[in-house]
Amino acid sequence: MVPRYSRPAMSAIWEAEARYAIWFEIEAHATDALADLGVVPKEAAKALWDWWATDPVIDVAAIDAIEAVTKHDVIAFLTWVSDEVGAHSGENWARFMHQGMTSSDVLDTCLAVQLKRALELLIDDVGTLLVAIKRRAEEHKYTPTIGRSHGIHAEPVTFGLKLAQAYAEFARHKTRLIAARDDIATCAISGAVGTFANIDPRVEAHVAAKLGLTPEPVSTQVIPRDRHAMAFATLGVVAGSIERLATEVRHLQRTEVLEAEEYFSPGQKGSSAMPHKRNPILTENLTGLARMVRSAVVPALENVALWHERDISHSSVERFIGPDATITLDFALGRLTGVIDKLLVYPARMSKNLDRMGGLVHSQRVLLALTQAGMSREDAYKAVQRNAMQVWESDGEMSLLDLLKGDSDVTAKLSDAQIEENFDLGYHFKHVDTIFDRVFGA
Numbered sequence: 001m002v003p004r005y006s007r008p009a010m011s012a013i014w015e016a017e018a019r020y021a022i023w024f025e026i027e028a029h030a031t032d033a034l035a036d037l038g039v040v041p042k043e044a045a046k047a048l049w050d051w052w053a054t055d056p057v058i059d060v061a062a063i064d065a066i067e068a069v070t071k072h073d074v075i076a077f078l079t080w081v082s083d084e085v086g087a088h089s090g091e092n093w094a095r096f097m098h099q100g101m102t103s104s105d106v107l108d109t110c111l112a113v114q115l116k117r118a119l120e121l122l123i124d125d126v127g128t129l130l131v132a133i134k135r136r137a138e139e140h141k142y143t144p145t146i147g148r149s150h151g152i153h154a155e156p157v158t159f160g161l162k163l164a165q166a167y168a169e170f171a172r173h174k175t176r177l178i179a180a181r182d183d184i185a186t187c188a189i190s191g192a193v194g195t196f197a198n199i200d201p202r203v204e205a206h207v208a209a210k211l212g213l214t215p216e217p218v219s220t221q222v223i224p225r226d227r228h229a230m231a232f233a234t235l236g237v238v239a240g241s242i243e244r245l246a247t248e249v250r251h252l253q254r255t256e257v258l259e260a261e262e263y264f265s266p267g268q269k270g271s272s273a274m275p276h277k278r279n280p281i282l283t284e285n286l287t288g289l290a291r292m293v294r295s296a297v298v299p300a301l302e303n304v305a306l307w308h309e310r311d312i313s314h315s316s317v318e319r320f321i322g323p324d325a326t327i328t329l330d331f332a333l334g335r336l337t338g339v340i341d342k343l344l345v346y347p348a349r350m351s352k353n354l355d356r357m358g359g360l361v362h363s364q365r366v367l368l369a370l371t372q373a374g375m376s377r378e379d380a381y382k383a384v385q386r387n388a389m390q391v392w393e394s395d396g397e398m399s400l401l402d403l404l405k406g407d408s409d410v411t412a413k414l415s416d417a418q419i420e421e422n423f424d425l426g427y428h429f430k431h432v433d434t435i436f437d438r439v440f441g442a
Helices: 008-013 016-036 042-053 060-070 073-089 103-139 159-184 201-211 226-253 281-294 297-302 313-342 347-354 360-372 377-393 400-405 416-421 425-429 432-440
Strands: 144-149 152-158
Touching: 008 103, 008 313, 016 042, 016 060, 016 073, 016 103, 016 201, 042 073, 060 073, 073 103, 103 159, 103 201, 103 226, 103 313, 103 432, 144 159, 144 347, 152 159, 152 360, 152 425, 159 226, 159 432, 226 281, 226 297, 226 313, 281 313, 297 313, 360 377, 360 400, 360 416, 377 400, 400 416
Parallel strands: none
Antiparallel strands: 144 152
């Protein structure tokens, strides 16, 4: 976790104190269920909650000191809780904790709680981003700009359509994150190899209900890691879309394009050497952050293939990728929302760029008009292309419309007025409403 790229609410989920608090709740709820089943004294469960009600400070340093001796984090935690509860109640009621459980019952169920909470924050983040994208899309619904394929001028679009595409993409991500949250939110309190040999399945059901989880249908010593792999893969796909939109802004901010750019605040500096610079630092940063989130996907996939009922090869991986991927993605979504919300858009420059190549963007309409007028597609393509290449090689100084009007093959099929009809910019936007209705609803 890098503080520079962290936000408090997400970071708090992964703090040691929060983790130990979840561990306690798992153990205390399990003890409650065991007491109801008559396996342990009810006084034991009550003693745990009575101590917890005092709002104790979780002494991370003390737990770490015990772990330095035991070399086992769950045993260290249980030892510390036992000492604290004993000191509070005057009796060692905590000896009844962890009856029939194994460490992974605590660790995996805790991770499920943490990932569920993290995904809920990410779902909210995407929701906030969608609001910003929708507002800007509606603002520029009919702002003409050039569509590019292979980085080359293609045909006219609107800037609103560019943003509508991003909206649809992140709306899909919200659905995926919800599915990932629901899939990851399972609880396993099933014992050493998942057989419930020393603990009743009703304990698992009770703990799951208390923590907002569902019981894992069949576990080994661990919750199956395909669930985790799917969750991190979803984070990686969201990160990919962040980079896609960030890259679009970066390209649009290039000096020779300059159709849109990141907000540049008063007093901001772009370069230590060149006072004129206004660099796309936020979207460049987002590109890098997206790479870091995606870097968690392959390790998560490799964690699926554990040995038999469990090995520990996944553990160290998840201690990294759990906090790092969710904290980084949370920050990135917040930053992207800010970029879109304050994005500077230059319609005049878009118009200038749209007209820069002498009307080449209308070539397909002329091609189709010639075929409708009786010319073969091959001959129509040749006629339009030979004129278009003259415009291209003149760097837009020549006009495609003028050249076509002077081409006898073209004028043999189309009048000047008919040629001019195919250079109507508005023609390209007749279905913008239809697309917006598809994306945002009628």
